[in-house]
Amino acid sequence: MPRRDAGPVPCLLDLALLHPDPDDMDWLVPTSPQEVMTRLLRGLYDEVSASQRRVGSAVTAFEWYADLGQRRLAPAAAEGTSIRVLDGLARIQAAMDEATQACTTEVLTVQPGGIRREHELSEGLHRALALRGRGVRMRDLYTHVARHGQGLLNYLELMGDAVEARTLDEVIDRLILFDRTVAFVPANTDRTMALELRHPALVEYLVTVFERLWRLALPLTAPLPDTGIEGISHRERSIAALLAEGHQDAVIAERLGISVRTCRAHIARLSETLGAASRTQLGVRIAQTGLDALPGSSAPVGAPGGRGTPTAR
Incomplete structure (x- = not known):
């Protein structure tokens, strides 16, 4: 349905029953049942975090319904979740937190722009600290200009050897890769929408792009030639x-x-x-x-x- 037609019924988007079509973001398409359940469960978890017993019951119910929905889904519908449009900063944040919690080995990021502002670094600091606590290794690519930001230097000092940073004259647009299985890229210029990519071929391509840029880049501590x-x-x-x-x-x-x-x-x-x-x-x-x-x-x-x-x- 056209996006404008959903205006009178905001709950369709608020509950993620509909989501933007990756091919045309002016249109909305139905969300698969297990993905809706995932979103509803996340909201429920936030509301009843003090009650572990109730959360456990909800998880059990979710797993049963998700499995049922998966069996009833047509193959084409199931494949659609390999590219998911995240509409709004809150949804992007929630998806990033979910990927952080599932990450076990490696995070690769490309951070375009110049000197990193304090609020930009602090936005993802809780995720970075959680990853470091689990022994996850992180590699970050910045532009050479970022070398002059004290905030970045403080961040890297705080993270210790958990993070390795390199710089280039210029880099691609923002990219975050978790365990080489899920990637996040901007979907619009003001970064209020993002794409969550889980298609193996797309993720592998982005990993290859990152690795080639990484080989060309200079360690943050190395002088520019x-x-x-x-x-x-x-x-x-x-x-x-x-x-x-x-x-x-x-x-x-x-x-x-x-x-x-x-x-x-x-x-x-x-x-x-x-x-x-x-x-x-x-x-x-x-x-x-x-x-x-x-x-x-x-x-x-x-x-x-x-x-x-x-x-x-």
Whole structure:
């Protein structure tokens, strides 16, 4: 049914009897019986956490009904749970908490953006501490800019050797993988919706993406490689390569996790260092000095005399 038609009957969404269609989020589709039972049980658990006896009875009832529903489901309906749309921050949080409780070995995350704010780090701190307490290993990927945030450094110090962090010039959008069996990715730009992925092929693909980025990344404690060009920092080299690709300032800032103002300040320093009086001339100088190749790229470097050697990572 169209999403707008559910407005007069909010309980259909509140009880998760309907959920957004992954292929078209303007439409709602029925939720499988065992998934509805799971949600109702979670709410019941929160309300009666003081009564272990009642919770135990509810779990027993849930298992019986879930098994019954599973036998009656058509195969196609059962497969639909491999991609689940989580609509709203509360549902995303609940699903993440559930995955955290089930996790036993490993969590992989990609955290885009720049310096991590305190509230962003504290949001998932309870999950991270619970994972550390069970001996779960965590690996996190950030942008290089995140190195400058004291909050991240404090978080890593608190977590100790349970967390290993590395950084790149730019990373993909947010990704969280639990035990290589379930993944969470944003479903819209403001991250008020997410996709919970349990399809083995999709999860394996995302694990492969993470592992390849991880091999390219630098440990958080390792210094950034020198550009080989006097007066040009590693970040300015990254900006130069993205300028050479034709990206606008706002796009470059977003990809590198910095503000537009900071990005433009770096561009101004690049122009001054390379002696460029205009954006067009800056593009020419970037190509001449070999800065049009991203750090770590094997692309050929430009003219003699001003060339820099890209550093493999």
